[in-house]
Amino acid sequence: MSVKVICYLSFGYPTIEGSAEMAEYYIKGGCDAIEISIPPKNPYRDSAYLQDLFHKAMDQCSDYEEYLNGIARMTDKHPETEFFFVLYHEVIMAIGAGKLGNFCREHHITNIISGDLHDQEAIDTLHKCGVKLARSVNYKMEEADIERCIQADGFTYMQAFPSEGQYIAPGYEELETCIRYLRTRKVSEPIYCGAGIKCPEDAARVKAAGGDGFFVGSSIIKLYEKPDELVKLIQEYKQAVQN
Secondary structure, three states: OOOEEEEEEEOOOOOHHHHHHHHHHHHHHOOOEEEEEOOOOOOOOOOHHHHHHHHHHHHHOOOHHHHHHHHHHHHHHOOOOEEEEEOOHHHHHHHOHHHHHHHHHHOOOOEEEOOOOOOHHHHHHHHHOOOEEEEEEOOOOOHHHHHHHHHOOOOEEEEOOOOOOOOOOOOOOOHHHHHHHHHHOOOOOOEEEEOOOOOHHHHHHHHHHOOOEEEEOHHHHOOOOOHHHHHHHHHHHHHHOOO
């Protein structure tokens, strides 16, 4: 089974152009897809580390038009690379669902994941533009989350490993068990795992559990000033999930 290596790009950090340069190293390392975030003003769902990156990006530029222009240049330069968005409701509404949907269609971005998008009109508009909306589920394995994943036309974002002290639904202590149950519930789209993946060995665990792909985030962002090491680490992640 081919397991997709997905690298997270906090667009705008350290600058818009700097982000595009980092994407070059991601691609050189052999990643299969790049997940792009656009910084919100209130990144309440993310870790303190990512919140700091968002704030630094917004200090550099708070004009979302400039972010879209930079992303357009990046995606157009690399048509062979898959890109998709991870966006807050706040960012989607600030850009406008219609404008964002048309942008995605023009630049071949087919998937958006948003953990807090709740505006049905915006959701319908994005769907009309051909955008697939991913849904997420974690170790709580709540029925409402599972139902959303079943109904979704985009991939499922499954929490890779629980955080310390997090509630875990009885019987779902292992990633493999969670993925197997999602499949029995007819979640038919790919299941990509993120959060808690800190090294290539963790990626190998995702593959063994039946995940279709995994997200790499802070472990490579922390190597931005050491691009050769960044490329090498992505290669090691990729090697860890080779058939």
